[in-house]
Amino acid sequence: MTKEIPHSDREGLASAIGAYLIWGFLPLYLILVRSVPAFEFVAWRIIWLLPICLIIIAIRRQGPDLRAALTDWYILRWLLGSAALISVNWFVYVWAIQQDQVYAASLGYYINPLVNVLLGTLILGERLTRAQWVAVALASCGVAVLAGEAITTLWISLALALSFGTYGLLRKQVPVGAVPGLTIEAMLLQLPSFVIVLWYGANRGSAFLVSPGLSASIVLGGILTALPLTMFAIAARKLPYSTLGFIQFLAPTIVFILGLTVFHQPLHRVQAISFGFIWLAVSVFAWDLVRRSRAAKAASRQRGTAL
Secondary structure, three states: OOOOOOOOOHHHHHHHHHHHHHHHHHHHHHHHOOOOOHHHHHHHHHHHHHHHHHHHHHHHOOHHHHHHHHOOHHHHHHHHHHHHHHHHHHHHHHHHHHOOOHHHHHHHHHHHHHHHHHHHHHOOOOOOOHHHHHHHHHHHHHHHHHHHHOHHHHHHHHHHHHHHHHHHHHHHHOOOOHHHHHHHHHHHOHHHHHHHHHHHHHHOOOHHHOOHHHHHHHHHHHHHHHHHHHHHHHHHHHOOHHHHHHHOOHHHHHHHHHHHHOOOOOOOHHHHHHHHHHHHHHHHHHHHHHHHHHHHHHHHHHHHHHO
């Protein structure tokens, strides 16, 4: 069993934390576009994602990388799958927030790290330390307690967890950069997105034409989509998938707190118990990461002294 963190890349860690902070506070943004139907909003989100990605590609001079990926059928097949998964994830999440199912959305992203651990161990061959298995057990208890109370909305949580967990796994396997990959995903989803917004425009009136403020808020959705997904793709390629999964507890915790303080949803006793289990799991996992990181640095210093 490996006792050192295989990828101690600081950029990967910073990217993961940044992405999950943005996703954690995303419900506050969704309040601004609450009047837009979930299907139409996700379609506009994808449409505005593409030009933002292309601007980033131009700034970073990644045009050759984008063109190379577009001519590689192997990459396109993987990205077609990841594009489908992330679009499902976006729709379910937006719909859940609009329907005041904030805790169900939060639970979905509490379950997601367990899905990541499962995928990381079974498919990627990653190994967990004893302390990490303890953390998995504690988190599983917390999720089980909360799921038992929220059985009628569990489909929301499971859809979010499975779609995003599998999305991250696919992106980890694709040999393409974070921004070029996201750009291609946006390209692959453009046609169905335009069909959706045209249908809404013809039958219900386009939300984009309601007011300048709402239009600006919809455009902002493209930025708030591109930034965290780019950071997540960077983190997914630089960090062990199981480690990435536990960092993800940051986002649902923020969403959970927003449910209490902003959306004013009542906190039941069983939810408080679940919350305690999950944060104990995060504490154990974080302690293990710090311990192994210090051990790795000490071993590196000893090798340097020996040389």
